Amino acid sequence: MEIMRVLAYVLVMAVVTYLIRMLPMALCTGRLKSRFIQSFLFYVPYAVLGAMTFPAIFSSTGSGLSAAAGCVVALALAYFGRGLLTVALCSCLTVYLAEWAMSIGLLH
Amino acid sequence: MEAVAEQSYSAASSSAAVQLRQGLRDGVPIGLGYFPVSFTFGLMAVSMGLPIWVAVAISITNLTSAGQFAGLELIAAGGSMVEMALTQLVVNLRYALMSLSLSQKLSREVTRPQRLLISHAITDEIFGVASARPGKLTAPYLFGLIAVPVLGWTGGTLFGAAAGGILPESVSSALGIAIYGMFIAIIVPACRSHRPVLLVTVAAVGLSCLLAQIPGISSGFSIILCALAAAGLGAKLFPIQEAEKEEQEEGL
Numbered sequence: 001m002e003i004m005r006v007l008a009y010v011l012v013m014a015v016v017t018y019l020i021r022m023l024p025m026a027l028c029t030g031r032l033k034s035r036f037i038q039s040f041l042f043y044v045p046y047a048v049l050g051a052m053t054f055p056a057i058f059s060s061t062g063s064g065l066s067a068a069a070g071c072v073v074a075l076a077l078a079y080f081g082r083g084l085l086t087v088a089l090c091s092c093l094t095v096y097l098a099e100w101a102m103s104i105g106l107l108h
Numbered sequence: 109m110e111a112v113a114e115q116s117y118s119a120a121s122s123s124a125a126v127q128l129r130q131g132l133r134d135g136v137p138i139g140l141g142y143f144p145v146s147f148t149f150g151l152m153a154v155s156m157g158l159p160i161w162v163a164v165a166i167s168i169t170n171l172t173s174a175g176q177f178a179g180l181e182l183i184a185a186g187g188s189m190v191e192m193a194l195t196q197l198v199v200n201l202r203y204a205l206m207s208l209s210l211s212q213k214l215s216r217e218v219t220r221p222q223r224l225l226i227s228h229a230i231t232d233e234i235f236g237v238a239s240a241r242p243g244k245l246t247a248p249y250l251f252g253l254i255a256v257p258v259l260g261w262t263g264g265t266l267f268g269a270a271a272g273g274i275l276p277e278s279v280s281s282a283l284g285i286a287i288y289g290m291f292i293a294i295i296v297p298a299c300r301s302h303r304p305v306l307l308v309t310v311a312a313v314g315l316s317c318l319l320a321q322i323p324g325i326s327s328g329f330s331i332i333l334c335a336l337a338a339a340g341l342g343a344k345l346f347p348i349q350e351a352e353k354e355e356q357e358e359g360l
Contacts, residue, residue, distance in 0.1 A: 006158065006162060006183060007162070009179065009182070010165060010166050010169065010179075012189050012193050012196070013175065013176070013179045014166075014169035014170055016192075016193050016196040016200070017169075017170050017171075017175055017203070018227075020200050021200075021203045021204070021207050021227045022207070022223075022224060022228065023204070024207035024208040024211060024227075025208070025210060025211045025223050025226070026220065026224060028208055028211040029211070029220075031212065032212060035347050039343035039348045040340060040342070041208065041212055042342075042348050043305070043308045043339035044335055044339045045206075045209060045240075045294075046295055046299075046312070046339075047308055047311075047312035047334060047337075048202065048205070048206065048236075048334075048335045049232075049236050049291045049294055050295060050310075050312040050313045050338070051331045051334035051335060051338070052316075052331055053295070053313070054313040054316055054317055055317045055320050056327065060284040060288055061281045061284045061285050062277070066281070070285045071285075071288070071292070074285075075292055075296060078297060079297075079300065082293065084134075084290045087290065087293035088137050088141065088286045088289035088290045088293065089137075091285050091292075092282045092286050095284075096279070096282035099278055099282070
């Protein structure tokens with residue numbers, strides 16, 4: 001593969017991605033006045049995170065079953081107010097154990 | 109006059125150090141979660157015939173998973189530059205929404221050059237954690253928050269490209285859920301304490317699951333549609349009060 005062409009691809013990727021991120025933050029330096037826009041932006045993080053997590057979480061590991069187990073553990077720990085790292089690591093551990101249990105035939 | 113200025117400077121700088129430390133601490137789980145994903149990216153890039161340094165250069169300059177994987181596919185397929193630009197635009201457009209949302213949460217002291225630097229590192233996870241932080245966001249906190257994930261992302265790419273196949277399958281499979289676990293830890297407490305947030309989130313999740321059934325809608329595009337629809341619905345049905353917003357920002 002010709003290296004100059006590859007670098008041109010990389011440049012296009014980098015410039016487009018940077019402009020998308022940079023323009024709103026650089027241009028919007030004041031508080032937005034509209035109550036609708038303010039409310040909208042207040043809700044955006046939750047809508048984005050919710051849409052990003054579901055249904056993608058169920059295909060994030062080796063099997064749908066282990067992912068579902070990890071998801072349930074994460075929901076339960078988050079419900080009881082555990083921190084980010086605890087919730088993330090416990091769901092990883094659950095996935096690991098679930099896949100181990102599946103590999104020796106305890107779960108299937 | 110000078111003494112006062114000096115005093116306030118030292119107060120600001122000590123709190124800046126604290127902020128930086130808090131940012132670094134909050135960035136660790138993100139960086140850990142990035143490592144296996146960028147490891148896979150490095151592995152794929154090299155298996156396609158790209159030099160290691162190009163794989164790392166892509167990760168430093170793009171800092172995004174979906175966009176980079178889509179980019180690799182296009183490079184392999186020999187797509188046109190216009191195609192590449194449009195793909196990146198669609199897959200990454202959600203960052204514009206996040207950037208706008210974060211612009212409202214930045215402290216007034218964040219300068220324009222700092223904004224130009226910080227905005228490069230707006231990823232799903234950094235956005236999620238930054239949004240969940242109570243109060244305004246300062247530059248030292250954000251630089252701390254960004255540091256470990258950037259290191260994890262580029263370091264993972266380098267390791268994946270250079271070494272390949274080191275992580276056992278079972279470990280990389282388990283790490284795959286880390287980022288979603290973090291998202292859940294951010295969403296659930298807010299849903300518990302604020303009913304409109306719960307409804308907005310449920311609407312977004314429902315729509316997202318629906319769109320996933322339709323072939324041809326990329327995940328990046330689906331996220332934009334869900335965010336516009338669910339947050340728009342929330343803003344229409346439950347417009348926030350100024351006081352409530354301040355209170356939410358304190359406790360969010």
